[in-house]
Structures are given as structure tokens and as C-alpha cells.
Amino acid sequence: MTADSSDSEWSTSEERIMEATHRALLRDGYAQLSISRIASELDQSKASLYYHYDSKEDLLLSFLEYVTDRLESNIYTSNDESPSQELEQFIEMLLPLQLDDTESQLRAAMVELRSQAVMDEKFRKQFTEIDDRIVDHLERIIDRGIDEGEFRNVDSTRVAEHIFATFSGVMYNRATTNRENAPAAVRVALSSYLNKDLMKR
């Protein structure tokens, strides 16, 4: 796992392009996304975007790095909570019971974008890194809970991978089916599992 992108600094113009990509993804979805739409979102010429990025693929890979960095800064903030509170908050962030329209559309666009990773090794690498970071974070919370005596002495890697697979499945199925009751059922089952198997009683 590399730490490159957490160290990367985003110039103001890069950030503006990334935010415009985000808005264009939300408005038009992945299939419609193009350098010209992002340029017109920014009131800039296509040429000005090609100055920063060689291709749409290049821009999208940068966008994934940007999302990863933002994720990182969102999750590494809280340290006052107990491990169980931190875990609960992180799970609520990953697997919210309700998604507003914007969040739903962004997750749906990420599912479309992620399908590129089936065939394209560059996208695959970027999603591997995103997943590694989320699982690492889950693992750190669980290890802290074990150290502080709040959690049982579980295999933190396995529990973290299990929580992460559950989250991924819910996100994926939410974006690709109309099974509207499934996310809540999974969330309740996951909480019950963690209460029984992870928390000391």
C-alpha cells in the first residue's frame, strides 16, 4: 500500500477541476462524463484541462486520488471517542441507513466508475488503495478496542474485512437493484453481529 496520495498537494486549479468533475458526475452520471462537460462546468476551454490531464482516463484517476485524500481527511479526525463509538460512527459513514440524493448519486457514479477496474489495471490499483485504506482504518479501530479492553481478542483483520465486504455489497447492490429494504436489514444484522462477537459484555 502506498501513501503517495495522502501526501499529495492539490493546487487550486486542480481542486477546482476535481470539484467540477464531482458536480458533473452528480449531474450527468459516469456515462455522460467528458472533458468538454467538465470544461463547460468550469467555463474554461478543453485545452486548459488538457494542460493538466492527458486524457479523460488520466483525469478520472486523479479524481479517484482526490476522493481517497478527502476520505482520509474525513476519517482521521475523531480521537476522543471510545473505540466502539468510533466504529459505530465509521460504519454509519460507510453504510448509512438513509442516503440523500446527492450521496446516492455519488455512490452510484462510483459504482459505474469502479466497473472500469475490471479491465483497467490503473483503475484497479487505485481502488485497491482506497479499499486498503478503509480496511486499515477499521483494523486500527478494532485493535485499539482490543488494547483498551473494550473489544474481545478477535482477529482484527478478519473482522475488518468482513465489515468492509458487507459495506461494499450494500453499496453495490443499492446502486444496481431496487431492493430497498436490504440495506437496513444488513445494517441491523451487522450491528447485532458486532454486539455479540466483538463487544465484551
Next chain:
Amino acid sequence: MTADSSDSEWSTSEERIMEATHRALLRDGYAQLSISRIASELDQSKASLYYHYDSKEDLLLSFLEYVTDRLESNIYTSNDESPSQELEQFIEMLLPLQLDDTESQLRAAMVELRSQAVMDEKFRKQFTEIDDRIVDHLERIIDRGIDEGEFRNVDSTRVAEHIFATFSGVMYNRATTNRENAPAAVRVALSSYLNKDLMKR
């Protein structure tokens, strides 16, 4: 949930087209799939395929129905096992520790195909039905286990949804990342969860 496609009968020529679609997906992946490739796989003219299907989309939707029917006939065979054996076998089918190349490629192609469901309601409906059937089957096994006293009196819907989300996440992440150790970790965590929370001891 509809039961239409389980009753559907496939003509010999439709079955040949579906098998050719399967082979073309395995060989070339979803992005390269076209009516002409399937036609040449069959040594037939494109026109002969358009006789059965209006468009590539129409053919792919049929292919999904075909996969659903095949899934159905694969899973409704075993009745001699105990509920825990049946559950274990079904989980091994969904979430095998090892995938051979063919099975890997088919699952990867399904992930690509499924990304159509983010924006296309017809694909969404078909994947909703596929998921409903798998979850229903899991639920029936769990209910039988409760009735026969092998399983605890759990909420079978929630446990089925949790197992299914876990499976979906592993399949999705396997196809889109290089995190090769994740599936085995999840599988062990899932078994341990089921042993503790589902099985009576």
C-alpha cells in the same frame, strides 16, 4: 418478486445463442461483446440473431434471465442434507475460496454487465430479481434450520441479507481490486459468525 423466468422455456436456438454469449463474454469481456461477435461465435449471420433479439441490450437481458434460470436449477437440487450442510454448500457456491479462471472471468463480466443497472431500469429489474431469488433461497435454508432445531431462532431475513451482502461485496471487490487475501479472510469471518450466532451449540 416475479416467477416468470423460472417458468420460461428456452428453445434450442435460444439456448445456443445464450451459450455463445457466455463464451463471448468469457473470451472478450463485456466491453467487446457485440451481436456480430456472438454471431461469428455461432457461425451465423447477424440477421439471424436480430430475428430473436431487437438489440444487444435485449440479448443481454435475455442472457441475464438465462443465468437466473440456470442458477435456480443449480440451487434447487439438494434436499438430503441438513440445513447447516445445505447452507455451507450454498455459501461455497457463492463465495468459493478459490475461483478457476473461467469462473473468475464470468464473475468479472457479470460485474461489468451489472454496472448497466446503475442507469438502466430494465437491467436493474433483472438484477433485483436475481438478488431476490438468492436471498429467498438463503432465507428458506435458515428457516428450515430453525424449524428443525439446528439453528437458533434468528431473524432469517436479516441473516440472509447479511450473508448475501457479504457475498456481493467479496464478488465485487474481487473483480475490481488486487486485494487477493480479502476473500479468504471474509469467508473465515463469515463462518465464524454463522457458527457462533446461527448454529445451536
